Amino acid sequence: MSPQIVKSVGQAIRYTKTDKSRIIFDEAVIDTLMCYRQNSSLKVEAGGLLLGRHLKGGSHIAVDLVSEPMRGDRRTRTSFFRGRGHERFAHECWHNSKGVFAYLGNWHTHPCMYPLPSETDFDDWRNVLKNDIYEGKNLYFVIVGTKGLACWEGCSQHGKFVKLEEYIFP
Numbered sequence: 001m002s003p004q005i006v007k008s009v010g011q012a013i014r015y016t017k018t019d020k021s022r023i024i025f026d027e028a029v030i031d032t033l034m035c036y037r038q039n040s041s042l043k044v045e046a047g048g049l050l051l052g053r054h055l056k057g058g059s060h061i062a063v064d065l066v067s068e069p070m071r072g073d074r075r076t077r078t079s080f081f082r083g084r085g086h087e088r089f090a091h092e093c094w095h096n097s098k099g100v101f102a103y104l105g106n107w108h109t110h111p112c113m114y115p116l117p118s119e120t121d122f123d124d125w126r127n128v129l130k131n132d133i134y135e136g137k138n139l140y141f142v143i144v145g146t147k148g149l150a151c152w153e154g155c156s157q158h159g160k161f162v163k164l165e166e167y168i169f170p
């Protein structure tokens with residue numbers, strides 16, 4: 001899989017961040033996430049990283065692409081462990097875009113309609129906020145359920161997570 005720019009077609013999804021600026025998910029990104037919904041008992045959890053741009057002239061951010069499940073991940077019906085390939089993919093995107101595509105957070109699926117983070121998720125997110133390298137003080141965490149997805153904003157300053165609006169699939 002080689003990094004590519006996903007062009008925006010049709011409508012993107014916009015969430016209001018806690019600082020009132022926007023986080024915009026490209027429609028192609030939402031389509032990709034929807035493909036991994038665990039809407040059959042055979043589908044295991046999926047996940048990856050969120051990548052995109054800090055938009056000029058404001059604190060808006062655009063999620064332009066995501067890494068998808070790959071070799072080295074460990075996946076079951078109720079768990080997902082990211083392999084090292086995702087970091088390599090993120091670094092490659094950053095490098096190939098000459099530093100435009102930044103690391104913005106991560107995503108994974110849950111086998112339920114409307115997702116809520118588990119204690120394991122909060123532990124992982126706290127870990128990521130503390131140890132990963134990123135621009136600014138926030139990272140974003142998406143959980144994809146079978147009927148909708150939701151996004152949480154994590155803040156490295158107080159280690160808190162705020163749920164942004166939920167998006168219900170059409």
Ligand SMILES: [Zn+2]
Binds near residue numbers: 108109117118121143
């Ligand atoms: Zn989870």
